[in-house]
Each structure stands twice: as C-alpha cells, then as structure tokens.
Amino acid sequence: MHISNLPAVRACHPAWNKGRIVGQKRPLLPKHVWAIRVRLEIANNHRELALFNLAIDSKLRGCDLVKLKVADVFVAGQIKERTSIIQSKTQKPVCFEITEGTRKSLQRWMGESLMIGSEFLWPGRFHERLHISTRQYARLVRGWVKSIGLEPSSYGTHSMRRTKVSQIYKKTGNLRAVQLLLGHTKMDSTVRYLGVELEDALVIAEAVEI
Numbered sequence: 001m002h003i004s005n006l007p008a009v010r011a012c013h014p015a016w017n018k019g020r021i022v023g024q025k026r027p028l029l030p031k032h033v034w035a036i037r038v039r040l041e042i043a044n045n046h047r048e049l050a051l052f053n054l055a056i057d058s059k060l061r062g063c064d065l066v067k068l069k070v071a072d073v074f075v076a077g078q079i080k081e082r083t084s085i086i087q088s089k090t091q092k093p094v095c096f097e098i099t100e101g102t103r104k105s106l107q108r109w110m111g112e113s114l115m116i117g118s119e120f121l122w123p124g125r126f127h128e129r130l131h132i133s134t135r136q137y138a139r140l141v142r143g144w145v146k147s148i149g150l151e152p153s154s155y156g157t158h159s160m161r162r163t164k165v166s167q168i169y170k171k172t173g174n175l176r177a178v179q180l181l182l183g184h185t186k187m188d189s190t191v192r193y194l195g196v197e198l199e200d201a202l203v204i205a206e207a208v209e210i
Helices: 030-042 046-058 100-110 134-147 157-172 175-182 187-194 196-206
Strands: 082-086 093-097
Touching: 030 046, 030 134, 046 093, 046 100, 046 134, 046 157, 093 175, 134 157, 157 175, 157 187, 175 187
Parallel strands: none
Antiparallel strands: 082 093
16 A cells, blocks of 8 residues: 655644734833833933933944943043944944933942943943843843733833934934934934834824825
8 A cells, every 4th residue: 555755744833922922122212211211210210220221322232222331421430422433243343322311320320339430331240240241131121011010921121222212313304313323334224123114004094184
C-alpha cells in the first residue's frame, strides 16, 4: 500500500503576540506628562523625576538615554542648556535641549549621595553594572504610565521618545525640525515614525461634512 508523503503535524502554539497590543507605542499627552511629574515630585523621587524629564526633552532611544554620562549634561558646576551625543544606532550626532524644569530636577538628582563620583548619569545599583539597563528603564516607564491609569501595553520607551516631537509636529507641521530632533537620516523614517500621513488624512476627513 502506497503512503504519500504528508507534511508533519505540529502542535499548535499560541501566537507570540496573542493578547498583546503590537505596533507603535503611543506618545504621552501633555496631561499625562504633568500627571506623572506631579506623582514623582510628591514622592520626592529625584532620580526618576530627572530621568523622566530628560527622556522627554532628549527624545533619545532608550539605549542612548541609559548610557548618558554626567559630562554630557554637566559643565563648570551647572547643567547645560543644550548638548549633543553620538547615537548608538546611527553613529551620528544628535542635539537636544535641556529645559529649565529638567535642569532643576537634574541638579537635585546630582546632589544625591549615589551620584558622588559617578561617571554615569543613571548609575546601576550593583558594582558590576555601570549604569541602568534598557530593561530597567522599560520597567520604570511601565510603572509611570500605570501610576496614572494608562494601559501599560500601549506605551513603552519609544513613547518617551515620541512625546515631545508629536506635539512639535502637531503645532508646527515642521517635519524637517522633527527629523533633526530625532536624529533620523531619512525623512521617510520620520514620516513613518510619526504616522503623519494617517494623522493628516484623518484631520482632513474630520473637517469634511457630507
């Protein structure tokens, strides 16, 4: 009796993304930013407040944010108003502003005992780790959004990167400015990152009544 070659039967496993929200993480809205800041200020959590504020201002990827050094933001006894770093992903420089509120929170954080003699802005809590990891940073972001009642699966470290530029684009429509601030080499990357084509289409559609 001839038996044809049949494909092997494999056990069905649930998809890796079953029950998860995938795709781009949402940026925080201004009201979310202020709500998180207030909670961190009330808790006198100087480290997390400084990290949160600088994440919003810098618009850096998590891998670059966690590796920031004191010398990147601090000179001659004060916090810089602007600075630049070399991005890990592109090996190209990107500049960013450090606003007054962020400078104040950084100054308070740098007065903490943990910062004495530290080369890195966010030192690790263990001797073998020079700075916090991107995983630790992601856990902190999850805690921040959860603390104000947002769904953690909808937000992530890229939410921090997208928050300020999404507002800049919304208010100015200046894609070139956003491209420079994000350190993107191609405008297409910026368009995809912001999802501006879809956003613009929805705005146009909302303005038309039939």
